[in-house]
Amino acid sequence: MAKILSQEEVDALLRSHAKGAKAGPAAAPAPERASAGAAQRAKKAQIQKKVSLYNFRRPDRVSREQMRTLHFMHDRFARNFSSSLSAYLRTITEVNLVSVEQLSYQEFLLSVPDPTCFNAISIRPLEGAFALEVNPQLVFPIIDKMLGGPGEPLKQMRTMTDIEQSIFDGVLKLLLDDLREAWRGIIDLEFRIQARETSPQLIQIVAPNEVVLLVVFEVKMGSVVGMVNLAIPSIILEPVAGKFDQEMYTGYKKSSNYEEARLLMESIKRCDMRxxxxxxxxxxxxxxxxxxxxxxxxxxxxxxxxxxxxxxxxxxxxxxxxxxxxxxxxxxxxxxxxxxx
The missing domain is CATH 2.30.330.10 (SpoA-like)
Incomplete structure (x- = not known):
């Protein structure tokens, strides 16, 4: 059983501690001990230099080289989709790549409006799905333009009807065709609409805390401006990570003129001639x-x-x-x- 100190014993201990503090400076350590302490402090400082901040809630699952390749691919997709959408709607449209960033799937769901045009896209032959969201500020003007109207946005947002979804499927098919062409340099994927909802919370392509790559596009059609968001789960990119590096070292060395000429030649080869x-x-x-x-x-x-x-x-x-x-x-x-x- 531990001994309990009396008040006199406690006071004696405090007085002895105070006397030790008032004493002169401690004796200099021996040279051997000083050198050992200096080496230990240097080693500790070296270890501290190697420490870097890491957020376990938002880990970086994709390397910088892969991010650059993704940026290059989807910037090329934006240019192609801008031309395709302009010809499809018979009006001038402009599609620009805004950003490519990493965040959790839950944060992505919180950043999109509700209701909206939310689609789960299958990516055969890979397992999993992409999430494609088109803002209603852009969906309804496009539908109005396709039906012969001026292409004006709604004054009050609402959910899409089944007929409006069927009409907008033509634009989604056009988008997926150009997206497949952009990904062909990495892997030939077959994009298809697997599910569609007006509420983003009803479609879960991955766990809420899973990291996704969010590719954001801005679409301008006259005075109408809307956003298109593409969420790519980082876990899907792991089987083809090596191909991203290969695209980085081969695709980037080619000039943009060469790439545009190749795409133009591929388009010409599909043209009918008499x-x-x-x-x-x-x-x-x-x-x-x-x-x-x-x-x-x-x-x-x-x-x-x-x-x-x-x-x-x-x-x-x-x-x-x-x-x-x-x-x-x-x-x-x-x-x-x-x-x-």
């Missing part, structure tokens, strides 16, 4: 053409065995001959290219 094999004839007056009947003969200016011109949208590009293949179908065999003038 191909015709033309026979050079003779000049006829309109009265002669109107008087033509079955059996009439029109003189030509070239021999029957002379090569024909193959035109692309009316522009002569190749020389060749009309022939029959094994299935007795007419084909055109190219013999030479037309020389550029």
């Amino acid at each position: 191909v015709c094999a033309e026979i050079r004839g003779t000049n006829l007056r309109l009265s002669d053409i109107l008087a033509l009947q079955v059996g009439d003969i029109i003189p030509l200016t070239q021999r029957f065995d002379a090569p024909l011109d193959l035109t692309l949208d009316g522009i002569p590009r190749f020389h060749g001959y009309v022939a029959l293949n094994a299935n007795q179908k007419r084909i055109f065999q190219i013999s030479s290219m037309k020389q550029e003038v």
Whole structure:
């Protein structure tokens, strides 16, 4: 059992402590002990220099290089979507990338309005989903523009009806197509709308405390300005983290002109062109053409065995001959290219 000190013993201890404090300075430590203490203090200072602040509620799950790659990708998407949306709505629209930042999914949900256009986007072949939010300040003017109106915003915000959601799906499909094209350099993803709600709290793509990458776009359509938010869970990027670094070291070294030229060439390759094999004839007056009947003969200016011109949208590009293949179908065999003038 511990001994309890009396009041006299406590006073004696306090007096002895006061006498020790009034005593002279302590003796200098031995050189060995001084050097050991200095080394310990230096080691402690070195350890303290390596300490950095870390917020466990908002950890940085994505490296700076990956953030730069994401910024580059979505800036390219903003330019492409601006052109696509302008052609789709037949009005001038401007899409700009505002920021790319990391925050928790709960903080993202608190930052978006309610009600709004909130969508969960599946990303096959990866597991998980993206969250896409389009502000109602932008949704209703676009719907009004698509229905032939001036594209003015609502005076009082409300939830979207089923018909309005179906109309706006055309814009969402256009957005997802351009987003897939922007991500193609990293991985070819198939974006599809998995779920849609007007209240953001009803869709949980990840846990509330999970870190997401928030990509914010600003869309301008005349006097209307609205925001588009894309939330990407950081855990989804872990399987393709190496590809982000590869895009960083290869994609950034290419000039923007080269990238734009490549995208332009890919778009041109999907264009339809009219191909015709033309026979050079003779000049006829309109009265002669109107008087033509079955059996009439029109003189030509070239021999029957002379090569024909193959035109692309009316522009002569190749020389060749009309022939029959094994299935007795007419084909055109190219013999030479037309020389550029």
